[in-house]
Amino acid sequence: MRYYLRKLAFYLVAFWAALTLNFFLPRLMPGNPVDNLLLKLSQKGPVSPETRQSVELMLGQDPSQSLWSAYVGYIGQVFSGDFGPSLAYFPTPVADVIGQALPWTIALVGVSTLLSFVFGIILGTLAGWKRGSWLDSFIPVTTMFQAIPYFWLAIILLFFLAATWRVFPTFGGYDIYATQPELSWTFVSSVVYYAILPALTIIISSIGGWILGMRNMMVATLSEDYIVTAEAKGLSPVRIRQSYAARNAMLPSVAGFALSLGFVVSGSIVTEQVFSYPGIGYALLQATQNNDYSLMQGLFLVITLAVLGANLLVDLFYGLIDPRTRSAR
Template identity: 40%
Template sequence: MSSVAVPQAQPRPGADWRRALRAVGSNFLLRRILKAILTIWFVTSLLFFLIRLMPSNPLEIYIQELMSQYSMSYQDARSQAASLFALDLDAPLWQQYVHYMSGLVRGDLGTSLRSQGTKVTDIIAKFLPWTLFSVGTALLISVIIGVGLGIVMAYRRDSWLDNVLSVFASISSSVPQFIFAVLIIVFGVRWKLLDFAALRGSTSPGIEPGFTFAFIKDIFYHAWLPIAVYVLTSIGTWMLSMRNNTLATLGEDYVTVARARGLRDTRIATSYVGRNAALPLVTSFALALAYSVGGSPVVEDTFKYVGLGYYLVQSVFQRDYSLMQGCFLVLTVAVVTANMITDLLYGVLDPRIRIGGGE
């Protein structure tokens, strides 16, 4: 009896991929990953065309540079420049796009137009760590101190301490990074406090990389000014958000009830107030972490701290299409991934957000 074939159970042609699609659709994680990949593809494509819509092109910019530097004629400069550029900029745009995308799928971001033969992935691999190190360190410092101060401000609301810190936080969150950077340089030079020539770059020349005290000291020596600027310009936002979230949470009924239950103040401050007040900051933190990948071009340029942000600016000025595209790709992937991880993390941190939606 059991061997009798039931006609309905026979898989119809095409049912396999349909079932697979349904499986993806019903699985939150898979759906989320698919969405992330589509977003990255869309942004990358948009960037591809936007970048090429910018006025001028790498060839023209290089010709202009040659003409002004070596006082060449336009014709000479053009023939010299053309021999250097491997990329055929005259090919139809769709061909360039297909070429770029097929490379991207294989993990090949092409070579930099200006430094012939240097792979874009190599440039990113070499300079991204410095940006991640400086911005990441700064982010950790400002989150830990900022959140801590925010809690103190909320508990000592309207005291002189709260007022002083609020003024500082407002300044910190509203003054742009480059103002701080320029002020540091102006006063550092005027009062002869800092040796900016020695501080240039991300390491001192000739230092041996490794887990040695000398090396670690050296990288902090070169990074401390950018880090200081990042901390000073971002800590205020963390302080103010945490202060306001804590104040809002302190007014919640469950905090009053916790006090009525005779819980100890430390327990209330951590599990009842702190945890609920910090929840909304998880998104901000993840996004800040993602943006740290792009670094701050202005700060890196001001202090000549050579990270990815520095190269981003360079590539934009030189219209180095492939490098520009590569830097933006890293940033896009980071932001999209951070958003995805935040979404997944909230399901763990906040039981009210059920992952999966249905069922």
């Protein structure tokens, strides 16, 4: 119990630090969201001082408010889910923009990351168990794909599988002409079809690292004394591989998967941009291009929460599968 309380306290402090940084960093950046919005409004006519004051209050940029008051108000807004309106998608609230983009990223990047992790662990286990086999020799090919830049691989797959052979669509999250966003087989099948090519890019780019890491840990684990003892007891090779070798060899990979799972929410910005996929990464790019500080704050906070939450869950899970971590001082 002490182990879990210590972990919870640590992540609460980390969450408070992230909130504080998320408040101060946009205010240290050059530019002003009020001026950016007024510049757009000025194209339709002169902007009065009253209009500027209204925009400042709407965006939370009241010049008469002290920094401490703004900070306290920001903390209250965070816990109430009110981040103000988005400048890039004005007048849509930031919470609505994030709510619309988040499911797309979780479905695409989350499922792709999970599949690459599962297949990587399975293939890495087999490669480490049967060293020198064809699967072991195939690992350099997978690591080569991991070294290829994300955007380059996405463009290559897009060129051949979408533009040249027309197997998959070139952009978007679903067929906007044939279906509407609703819980129906037509819409779900369209979403899956449009997500195959971006998901394939993510899996090809990331699976090599999981395979190589698991293979190396399997090789190191198989030389441990408890493996030799299990073999001397006459246990079956399958039980030794799964219950003794793979279970202990995958512990570092579980920690790495926690970080990958946390960064799922941030999405693959480059991949979503290449395929014009309506996820968090695409929304973050639009916020950066439009100096939308409110949306950037909301997105950074969601990304931070995802990373901290994923690491907390894995730390707690780590304490269950490896009792040694609970007794460490």
